[in-house]
Amino acid sequence: MSTPPPATDPSAPQTLATATLPRRVRRVLEHLLNTASDELERHLTAMLAEFEQQLFRLADHARNPGVESTHLQTLRTLRLNRSDLVPRFMVGLEASLAALGRGPAQVAGTAGADTAAGTFHHLRLVDDAELDEDAVLRDIAVRQESRASLTLHLLSQRFGVLAGTPAFDAERIPLGPQSLCRILREAAQSLQVTLEARLLLYRIFERRVMAHYPQMLDMLNASVAAEGILPSLTYVPIRVRPSPQSQAEAAAEAAVPGARPRRPPRRGARRGGAQGEAQRTHTAWLGEADAETAGMDERAAYELLQQLLSGRRELIGKLRPDKRRAPREQLDTAEVVDALGRMQGTMSPSGPRNLLDIKQALLAQVRQQRGRGSSFSREDSDTFELLGMLYGQIEREVRSDTPAVGLLRRLQLPLLRVALQDRAFFVQAQHPARQLLNAVAESGARWLDEDDLDPQLLAPLQQAVKHVVEHFDDDPAVFEASNRELQTQLHTLARKAEMAERRHVEAARGKEKLEIAKREAADTIAELVGEQPLPKFVRALLNQAWADVLTLTLLRQGADSAEWRQQLDATRRIVATCGRKTGPADPGLANHIEAALAQVGYHTEEAAAIARRLTSALDEDEDDPASRTELTMKLKARARLGQDTASRHKPAPAPRNAAEQAHYDQLRVMPYGTWIEFVTNQQGDVVRRRLSWYSPITDNALFVNQRGHRVGEQSLDSVARMLARGQARIVTAERGRLVDRAWQATLHALRSFAGHGDKDGPGEGTEATP
Template identity: 25%
Template sequence: MSGYPLDIGLATRTDPARVLEEMKRLAVEQLGTLPHNLAQGVEKTLQASAGGPSFEEQGALQLLRQHGASHVMRFRQQIASGFDEFRGPLSRTAGAELNLIDEQHLDLHLTGQRLAEMLEQRYQRPLEVMKQRLGSVSSALGTHVGPNPVAPARLVGAFISTYGDLELPAAFHGVMFRQYQLALGRVLDELYVRINATLATAGYGADVASRRTTPLPSSRPWNEQALEPPATRQPDPPLARSPGAEAAAEISMAAPVVSSRLAGELMSLRSQLHARRRQAAEIDTDAHRRAMQRRPLQSRDVLTIASVMQSEPPDTFARALAASGRLADVVRDQMLEGARRLGLGADGLRLGEQEEDAIDLVSMLFESLFRTHTLEDRARRVYGRLVLPYVKVALAGDALFVQPQHPARRLLDAVTEACEGNDAATPHDRELLERASAVSQRVVAEYNEDMAVFELAHAELEALLVQQRRRGEMQESRAAKATFGRERLAQARAMADAALDTHFAARPLTSAVAEFLSAPWRHHFVQTLLRDGDECERVQQIRALGHALVEVDALAEQARGRELADRLVALQPSIVLCLGSLGLDENAARHGVAMLVRDLATPDTERRRQAVTPLAGDEPANDDPKLWLAGGTATVPHDPGVAAVIRRLQPGEWLRMVDPQGEACSVKVAWVSPLTSRLLLVNRRGMRVLVAAPEELAAMVASGGVMLGGERTPFSEAMRQLRQRLDHAVGQH
């Protein structure tokens, strides 16, 4: 391998002062708008509260508005000064005055302390990594380690320094803290990732590597030397790596969350891959014998070849993704072609078992992503660019497959989220596709064993995906409200129709009474049910009016004029109210009453049995009218056990569904109806896919249209499909 080193030059650390300035820029840029957003959030919260803001709270809001610009400036200065203190912590003892703190300010500081402790716990891992990296920066500056300028305690302190002098109600301070907590959560997720990545790329954090004595199992390379005891193992040839690469690799391994379940599944997958190769060798023994006579390429040679070919156009891999099962063969062919181009002699070479594993796993992973997610053709070039970088990640170790928070794993999830179902129909969808393409090009251009590249690419794409998720949540909410509204309307109409059917079944009626009950009375009944519920007194009065009109019709038929007149006079206000619900003014409503009285005045008016006619538009629109059965139904053939499992699903759980075009897609349970127990299923963009009862979904499970047990992230779901594919392939032989 020594004859073919990777083309990476030895780099030095970036000037620490420049690194701190870049960190300051990021922090001020992302945190500096919080005061402005905070004031808006507080105002919306108080406006949405019962009764709206009190007089005292309105005054506090006015005070926030008046000093909004100064609050933004003061807060930004507080953030910036944290970096100055880090360079040289100022002494706080000389000349310090001890003052008593009033009760309000004491409560403010105690609340801030609780918020800081909660944020410290939430962001414990990235803060520990940042602390170690900032220690390296301090060493480079030749100063003592100062306080982390973006630590939660520092950010809470900046908040208190900005707003602590305002005379605000105690409850108002509580609302402000809650809004500040929400705003920080939205910013810190991205900010901490970007600051850690900036430090790693600049070369700070190598001291963490020196403190590590025992490498994690997931960080060992897949080669034969990794199996040798440490005492007898020969060191690898020195490989030039930038400090940023070392820092990113080591820090990304700092206290990594390695899933024992995923590690066990990976061992099983590799065993199945080996079994499949043995089966293929038994079928074609001559080809296997010739292949085994060739010299295996060393891991470092394979990495070099992949690095050289990484920047080439992705068309070959993009075309292979269109044909299931072809990608791994294409990658092998390209690697051997690369070996020939580098002068290694492809005719006498073969790939080792570990390299075969890495290529097979990555290829099947990418193919599974296309099989299990609705990825458009235009996304193939994005994924085609990423094939070789991910092969390199897999060659470096098994961390990609056993660490749920591995940067490359998170990036692939983000790219899939951006591309799934994205037909570029809207400007935002086009922007997402362009950003996904840009980050894939960034990985190709910059990745050379430095995991920070994946972190930065993920942070860049994640910033846009956050907006998409918020839009998706709004779409889910609108879809749930619309569905619930239709259900309530259908329920109210069903109750009104049942009551109307009771009246029609009682006796033959004149057309005037039948028309009144069918239109204004039924409409008024439905509107009152929707507005007040079925237990309210007004609904009972409307029911009573319906019964009374049937009795009035009977009095008219019997020519009992005086009783008829008395009843109609008593019923007139209720009748006018029903007619008014149709939008008639008082004169028109009284005219309608007169027409009703005129028809009832003649005893021999024709009377006949009436039938309830459904109103036009009673049936809600649905993509599949066969799947709209309110409340579920036992008439659909289904497995009761599967239906019981579906009833236990909660919002946020994922399923797999085959759309009408036969393509599988991920769907999420967004809402479960409290009226009918139907489930609202949406895609990753929050758009409604289906609304169906548990029994209907159980029938779809039996027909293969729905698969239970979908994974939450695209990477995990693709790995699950990969396992099933290997189970099937190995089990067939």
């Protein structure tokens, strides 16, 4: 008698080993599982590490002890259970692949059967938390399906062959975005964290794991094709071929970090994530290189510039009288560069006035040497024109009374030699020569105030320019070395500014914690007093003197401490004592009140007088008016705990209109460190201020200058109104650096000459729209 096979738990996840699969299908799925597991495990581990860092940061920046305690508890729970998530995820991954062994009919009808069963036999109310999770994960899946639609379609066809069914749709395809999101949701239950923490985890999952999903799909398709499953399958959708002009324009604008794409948004695209990179705010310090570099086609970008310059030449040619000249001999680029090198050695220390002077002097020098006139090649002439226009735009952004003017003039010849030999100077945002040019220009930017520039920056700038002028001999390493040394100095100054900024932020956070404690103390007194018929003077003492005691207790010990519970009990006894008409005073309570008031700075006599009134049942007419008046005058002259004169009476802000409310909502989610330009006069001059920190609770916003020094605090409400009136502008990444602003203006001017200028104009992107 044979032994029956062991019973299996029907609720246990199915594995490839136990699934009913043909041998070849099982082998292909095992290869897919190994490929996906290797990729996902590495990114999931990084996701958990960032999740832990985010929780710690949230706890560190918590606005009250209760929220901080919640985040710390979540962090402790995560550290206990984080080792369970990746194995659970891998089990779910294998189960999704093993589901192909259910047979064609079952695979095709699983979703419909489950839906039908849930409709008729499992009716229940759905919690809002489940809806939140479903919405977040669905959005993640939809975005990834949109990003990798082509490769996902190919994989669905191949899975259809493996399962013996038509191609899988997006909801049912194993290893698809929706499948991975469902697996993550089930695996995240093992962490035993709150819904808020899980939603944070899902956002990190999209950023750290799903960002690599298209590359993983390519690997999966290649793995299946290598096993002979539709190896020749390709799919090329019919698309409207963009014109070379539009391709080149997009590539040229990619030279600006964070530049907004020129093409309109896709029809039906979700607006929730539309800002994303296109509206990334500028947070870098003065002269610092942008950490993010957009990919670009440098050749297409430079071809665009040539086309725009050609249109400019044609327009200028039509405006000039027709003067036919005999063709002149063209100079080779090498000859031009050599001549510029000789000119650089004989140039005055202050440098040439402008690039037109350099061009005319060079042609005159060649004419004198050869006895006849020569001309530049079209490419070299384009380089002269482009660099001249760029310098012209930079000069508009630089104050004429700053050392930067002289430094920029000295850099003209070396930059011209670089641009003639390396066209990437115009289209690479991270080009060393372009970064050096930006750092020098920003040291004299018009948005700087008199005290914004650190005096220690001038010497490194002068040294960097001097090194380039004296040592550059067509070797790009000279620019790289100078820029690297300068960036090191800028990084040091930026860290110094950040340290100064951090001290001001910590002070602002301390003020916020004090304000939160004051509000909680006032709410506590109001709740305990309720409708008790207390004398007006007693109410005034409770709301002022005793409120300071409760505030200090909250700040020092917190709401969960024994000291806070003791003060709550004392408050109840005060209300009970002063609420009854007759009864003896409580000497123990009076001593406690005196000691508590002494801790917040009350003198012994004042504390004793306040304690007597808070522990007696005297009516208003029974109290001594003279002593009460004297005590009232002392309290009025006394500053409250943590209160300055300016903040005693803040009028309620007027209602905001639609534009002001939109800017206000935008500010409340603005990244810390965003730069905002404020208009300072009727001439339109602006000054940049860094939004270092703000409190959604107190509405206060802290601003510092380029050196990290505090320049003032404003309310988010007032900043929102200034944004709505055009008196302030949020600086976006595409126009954060001075060279990028000048480059955008140069492109706009060229498009205007070519007859297809931008609708937005050179000011496009100055403000991040809500």
